[in-house]
Amino acid sequence: MKNIQLAVIPGDGIGKEVVPEALRVLDTLSEVHGGLKFDAIHYPWSSDYYAEHGEMMPKDGLDQLRQSDAIFLGAIGDPSIVADHISLNGLLLKIRREFEQVINVRPAKQIKGIVSPLGNPRDFDIMIVRENSEGEYSSSGGRVHNGEDEIVIQNAVFTKKGVSRVMEYAFQLAEQRSGHVTSATKSNGIVHSMPFWDEVFSEVSEKHSNIPTNSEHIDALSAFFVTKPHTLDVVVASNLFGDILSDLGAAIMGSIGIAPAGNINLNGKYPSMFEPVHGSAPDIYGKGIANPIGQIWTAKMMLDHFGEPEMGNVLLEAIESSLEAGIKTADIGGHSNTKEVTDAIIARIKK
């Protein structure tokens, strides 16, 4: 049994409800199947923490996290306490940046037991590989203040290093999956960064000449998520385009409540961070009805990450089997609550 030191940050809202459930599932998996055991250390950093301390995490917060093998995050943001850009930049985006989690991986896969808004052909299995450190999310820019003539500049910054490493990651993933890579571009309208993106894509794809590729403008590609998602495999995208495509991916899966994500540190210097795609959902927090599957599926990504895909598959099968038995939260058309869904998944793991 390998022990994994896991820093757990439930965060805000439903994060506080679904994280403990996912940990219950992980514990059961370890008991039943061995392999990995997660030793959780909890950090109460959140908007509540901000209310008390005036910051989202302590000054030495990153140092406290640094020694862990991975970070398991719920959701961040409670606008009734602190503005989103402060809470996000003070915790979520700060960890992504400081821990050089330069890649964000987000599967969009139709699973058994959930009807996609596109009907239920159960035929798409996409991996969105999002650049997570630069591009359109840059703090460079500013305003020229003169009233009615005000001009605001926002700089997007793309580097050879940043773009090639995310593409390299995408091609390696496609190799593992015997798949192909689609690049999200917009070089017909955005004339500096996107032609550069295309160039690097050509360069990296030459190194992987066995992998089929295509390049689609983000407008058309977004439409393909609706009209022909089954034709997509690995999709590599900039920070902003990956953000948009992964919410679209969650939408066609049937609910943002089930979509998982991993923020990957590549150089081994810092822990990677796993978090569901959904947010803190203040509107449903406290009712015990949040869908725990996003957080539980995120745990599966962590198992894959630590080289235990078999445990991960047991987990995904348990999720699918309990969904097929109709044990679902309201967001996917069911009547079960958070705990009942988790219990059903745990029962199936124990079988």
Add this chain to the structure above:
Amino acid sequence: MKNIQLAVIPGDGIGKEVVPEALRVLDTLSEVHGGLKFDAIHYPWSSDYYAEHGEMMPKDGLDQLRQSDAIFLGAIGDPSIVADHISLNGLLLKIRREFEQVINVRPAKQIKGIVSPLGNPRDFDIMIVRENSEGEYSSSGGRVHNGEDEIVIQNAVFTKKGVSRVMEYAFQLAEQRSGHVTSATKSNGIVHSMPFWDEVFSEVSEKHSNIPTNSEHIDALSAFFVTKPHTLDVVVASNLFGDILSDLGAAIMGSIGIAPAGNINLNGKYPSMFEPVHGSAPDIYGKGIANPIGQIWTAKMMLDHFGEPEMGNVLLEAIESSLEAGIKTADIGGHSNTKEVTDAIIARIKK
């Protein structure tokens, strides 16, 4: 009968097939219903023109167009002859920019006779109002060339003038429709331009306090186009976000082949330009199977623009009725060709 001087640019690929069909429909409408008559002057500017003359349109091209009341465009782009960024910047984007067509309006409306990939509840009717002159589509930016350390900067430029006028337009449209306005933002991740966008949205919405508003991040909003499009009415978006949302809108309508668009000049100095959302589709060009409805619906937008909504409605009803009779091109699951679809629409107008 009012005469409209119409500059017609069929352009490339299927543009050359669908534009004449839409003009046939307009002629019939004028004969049968009076109101407006379109006097078409054809301009052969296109990639073929480029092959012969080394430019997409003559030096005095804009001057030739200037006197017309409107421009009716098919589609631009034939990458086998000239790179997209050259053909687009040499014609489509040039006209949008030079003729100060600062707003791009694109309806996404479920119509009778077409099954949306989301099923067929026939319950969404969205107007996407896209900023068409600035924002992310800016020529400002460049490269620092040093090999592996190369850095590329892309500037997005937002002005008070540009942002407030597109929002003003959106609110006026919402007033006409007794609707509400949703703003597409991403101020939680993009920290200069998007908080500014939000500020201007608040300002303009205060002037229209009777119109309900909300603001959604582009990732979530893209998902809403899939999960709850019926909750949206007027959506106001930046150049890039509007581009993405309008392709998504076309996707949920059932085919990009039916979606129309108008590029609106607000100050009355130059003609507005009407063009379908689809491109030149070289893969199906020459087969006579292109869906003419995008171009024909674009003609309806032109009728609305010139104050003849009744003619526009006759046209839309004719489109819906022939679709309900199953007269459809292949992209929407039918077996009819371009001409048959047009004939069916014309026959219904004559009834």
